[in-house]
Amino acid sequence: MGFTNDKVTEYINSYYKPVDEDLASFRELNEQNEVPLILRETEGFLSLLLEMTKPSHILEIGTAYGYSAVFFAKKCPGARITTIDRSAKMIAAAESNFSDREEGDRIDFRIGNADEVLDEMIAGMESSGNEDLFDFVFIDAGKSHYKEFFDRAERLTKPGSLIVCDNILMHGWTVDRSYEGAKRHRTNVKYMRQFIEYIHEREDLTVSLLSSGDGLAVIRLHE
Numbered sequence: 001m002g003f004t005n006d007k008v009t010e011y012i013n014s015y016y017k018p019v020d021e022d023l024a025s026f027r028e029l030n031e032q033n034e035v036p037l038i039l040r041e042t043e044g045f046l047s048l049l050l051e052m053t054k055p056s057h058i059l060e061i062g063t064a065y066g067y068s069a070v071f072f073a074k075k076c077p078g079a080r081i082t083t084i085d086r087s088a089k090m091i092a093a094a095e096s097n098f099s100d101r102e103e104g105d106r107i108d109f110r111i112g113n114a115d116e117v118l119d120e121m122i123a124g125m126e127s128s129g130n131e132d133l134f135d136f137v138f139i140d141a142g143k144s145h146y147k148e149f150f151d152r153a154e155r156l157t158k159p160g161s162l163i164v165c166d167n168i169l170m171h172g173w174t175v176d177r178s179y180e181g182a183k184r185h186r187t188n189v190k191y192m193r194q195f196i197e198y199i200h201e202r203e204d205l206t207v208s209l210l211s212s213g214d215g216l217a218v219i220r221l222h223e
Contacts, residue, residue, distance in 0.1 A: 016040040019074045037067040042213035050075050055136035061114050062141030066094035073103035082108040084117050118152035133158045140166040144191035160223040169215030
């Protein structure tokens with residue numbers, strides 16, 4: 001459930017339209033098994049962004065069971081998607097979900113710690129002179145590492161591209177530590193606040209914070 005009022009969320013979700021029946025079934029299965037995935041209203045917003053920007057090379061940090069990577073591939077049929085995760089449980093499920101779908105042919109699944117994988121990608125790009133950069137990035141992984149993920153992703157991204165960070169409100173904990181569960185996640189809260197301050201202090205970025213879902217930061221890199 002998102003951070004907004006439950007009745008508001010229910011109303012918004014009543015207008016949710018999946019890309020196709022396969023994705024609808026994929027979502028329903030994940031929700032039944034309480035697998036982490038993008039919220040319905042978040043998916044709707046991302047769908048609009050993708051239609052407007054028409055990215056050709058998408059980077060995702062945080063694969064889970066592969067739902068959002070499949071969503072990106074279905075929504076952008078000409079795009080290639082690179083997604084990163086390190087969880088053994090997530091890896092096995094994601095690999096199966098990718099292999100079961102034709103969209104999996106356009107998904108490059110990188111396994112390992114995101115910081116290390118991104119560093120390898122940066123080193124490979126610099127040594128080969130490869131200019132095949134990403135034009136859309138979605139960050140949805142360890143909340144205390146958003147700044148590290150962002151800084152690395154930025155080096156792999158074209159000027160003028162979008163970087164979208166999910167769950168920046170963390171059930172409201174980022175805003176008010178009196179919310180239930182906030183004390184157990186105070187380290188994540190600390191680093192998320194620092195990340196939000198960091199992106200807003202940079203004059204070479206255009207940043208919009210949204211309360212949609214569990215909070216989104218939409219960041220445009222200046223050209």
